[in-house]
Amino acid sequence: MQPSRPAVASLCAALAVIAIAACGCFGGSGTSATPTATVASGSPLPSATPTPPPADPTLAADLRYRGEYEAAAAVFGAVASETEGEERQDARSAQAELLLRAGAPAEARVVLDAYAVDAEAAFEGSTQQFMLASTLDDLGEDAPALDLYSRYVLASGTLTPYASIERAKLLASLARVAEAEPVAAGVMADPAVADLLGSFTFSMGRGYEGAGLDADALRWYALVEPNEGDIASTLAATGAIKQRLGDPAWSADYLRAIGEYPSSGSAAALLAELDAAAVPVSDYARGVVLYRAFENDLARVSLDAAVAAGDNAAEALYYLGALDERAETDDAAIVRYEQSYATNPASSLADSSLWWRGRLLENGGRYDEALLVYTVLATDFSASDWAEGARFRRGLVQYKAGSLVEAAETWGALADVEGTEGFRARMWQGKALDEAEDPRGMDELQQLASDPDARGDYYAIRAGELGGIANDVNFDRRDVEALDPDWDKIATSLKTPIAGTTTATATSTPVPVDLDADERWAQIAALDASGLRGLADSMRSDIISDASSDERETLAVTRRFFEQGDESYAARAAATLLSVLDDDATPHPDLMRIAYPPAYGGMVVEAADEQGIEPLLLFALMRQESLYDPDAGSVAGALGLVQIIPTTGEAIAAELGVSGFETTDLFQPETSLRFGAHYLATQLAEFDGDERHALAAYNGGPGATLDARALAETDPDLFVEDLEFDETNLYVRRVYEHWWWYQQLYDE
DSSP states (O other), X not given: OOOOOSOOOOOSTTOOOOOOOOSOSSSSOOOOOSOOOOOOSSSOOOOOOOOOOOOOHHHHHHHHHTTOHHHHHHHHHHHHHHOOHHHHHHHHHHHHHHHHHTTOHHHHHHXXXXXXXXXXXXXXXXXXXXXXXXXXXXXXXXXXXXXXXXXXXXXTOTTHHHHHHHHHHHHHHTTOHHHHHHHHHHHHXXXXXXXXXXXXHHHHXXXXXXXXXXXXXXXXXXXXXXXXXXXXXXXXXXHHHHHHHTOTTHHHHHHHHHHHOTTSTTHHHHHHHHHHTTOOOOHHHHHHHXXXXXXXXXXXXXXXXXXXXXXXXXXXXXXXXXXXXXXXXXXXXXXXXXXXXXXXXXXXXXXXXXXXXXXXXXXXXXXXXXXHHHHXXXXXXXXSTTHHHHHHHHHHHXXXXXXXXXXXXXXXXXXXXXXXXXXXXXXXXXXXXXXXXXXXXXXXXXXXXXXXXXXXXXXXXXXXXXXTOOXXXXXXXXXXXXXXXXXXHHHHTOOOOOTTOOSTTOOSOOOOOOGGGOTXXXXXXXXXXXXOHHHHHXXXXXXXXXXXXXXXXXXXXXXXXXXXXXXXHHHHHHHHHHHHSOTTSOOOHHHHHHHSOOTTHHHHHHHHXXXXXXXXXXHHHHHHHHTTOTTOBOTTOOBTTTTBOHHHHHHHHHHHTOOSOOGGXXXXXXXXXXXXXXXXXXXXXXXXXXXXXXXXXXXXXXXXXXXXXXXXXXXXXXXXXXXXXXXXXXXXXXXXXXXXXXXXXXXX
């Protein structure tokens, strides 16, 4: 077991909105299209006259939905060649957008140039002008890009704040300080881009640095931290400039970077530079950086030296314990964690030392000792992120020790806690009492399974399984096909009073929600077209958040996303709406189906059938992994609808006999779902068809799953609780919850 980050906060039942990282903000296009097929070496094949694509917008839309952007662009190109006027211009715009998503900016530039010629004066301030400016920027054609951005701002285009950002960055990179500074000052004062100032100030510093204007670069880098930007990267940049200028303060920047941000990608390199310059680095700081870089032997030497010198000795002992865990010497790790806490019970890592010592003692069957450790953590560190888990695990070690009644009493004291933690305590209380042959146990399990407040929660679902009752929702289940929601019926389930009234008897017609008054909808469309989906997604999330206090507005936002074909953000908005409805009310099934849509239905069913797994389980996994966003990406590098890591994708491609695989193929829904179904099926086969084990392996890897299975033996509930990482525990529970809802809403 290795220490992980603090426990993930509980989400609102099965309906929480999951934040999914998308593509970057400025510069660069989206994902790429189907890779070009390769031909085996040997004699060249005779060239054939390519068949021109049909001018069929419906086909283009289908290809786009499948992520085949290059092919869709070709179809729109055919439409443009066979039409005139506005229809031709619309086709060109769609073609250029798709080429940008396919990673083909040079081809997009040609299309946009043609658009500009035909648009004439209407080109000024248009989305296509911004697209062309951004494309030229990506291609390194600074002067024409700057000219287009300037004209776009002069024409007050929809994305003027973002064009101003790009103007300022380009002017800085061209060393045109007198022009850049007033533009940048305007950006800094614009509330519309306040959330972007951290990245903007860093980009300005980077631009000036690239232009050789070090003093100006340092001036802008100084603004990154006050604007909540990337401090670690900024310290690395300022330290490098100061070192180049002969300023001895460079080492202070590097030392702060490795001391405060030892996990940053540059920390190990900065440490090497400090060593090369013979700058003293504390043994503790060195040890933590090396630990984060998995330089285990070197880290141990430095951390041992830190303990001997009294340099953050308690914290150093904690990391030595973590190194012992990596080496799978758990007894040594227990001793180190105990020493860490004893050395300084008030250290910043004292609670973490207690938690991991408790977990290791528990795993080793030393239940009495583990109980004492969890009690100290729960009592003396009540504000710690680990305290909630410690309170629960006090009952778990009693249960494992065979003290069923005592465990039930411990969990009974937690049963009134709101949300999932209370449901977990109630389920385990019922299970312990039932195993103790106390009839109150079965009563508790059945009550939890029937509790409307707990509907859809993992522990309520599990209580129903243990209690032998089918806690299904009385929905008419439908086939997995396109949705046609009854919006009027959904609206009747809202509890918000009619606008302008104060009595429940009012019968006047509600004032319609005017979404078009919000200029962000137009900005989203323009950002998407320009390949800036990261910014567009951030704006979508803001719209949902801003509407969340008004049920009618949230419903209107849900409908807008749904009618735009955006299944991901329609699901997020629907989940937000569901989270504020009356807990006792059964949600309208159409609203539930928007929150749990049959997204990419035909592809899901085909991929699942090919691998012999349940389609509804694959839907549930997709919801948890990406919330139906084909462009999703994680900090760990996982990509696409089911978040496959590229190296895993390469292995899966080989197993499936897919030739010419490229990383960007993982953004194609069909490929992503096929690969994800195969990987899930592999885990199911490896773990004897047990869905919990397979899901844990999908998320946390087979090793951690085998460890938890060994501890839990045949108990599926202990398996979930004994998963090493809270992230994997939460993942298994969430997918299980999603799967349950899919089973309530759809036929297999």
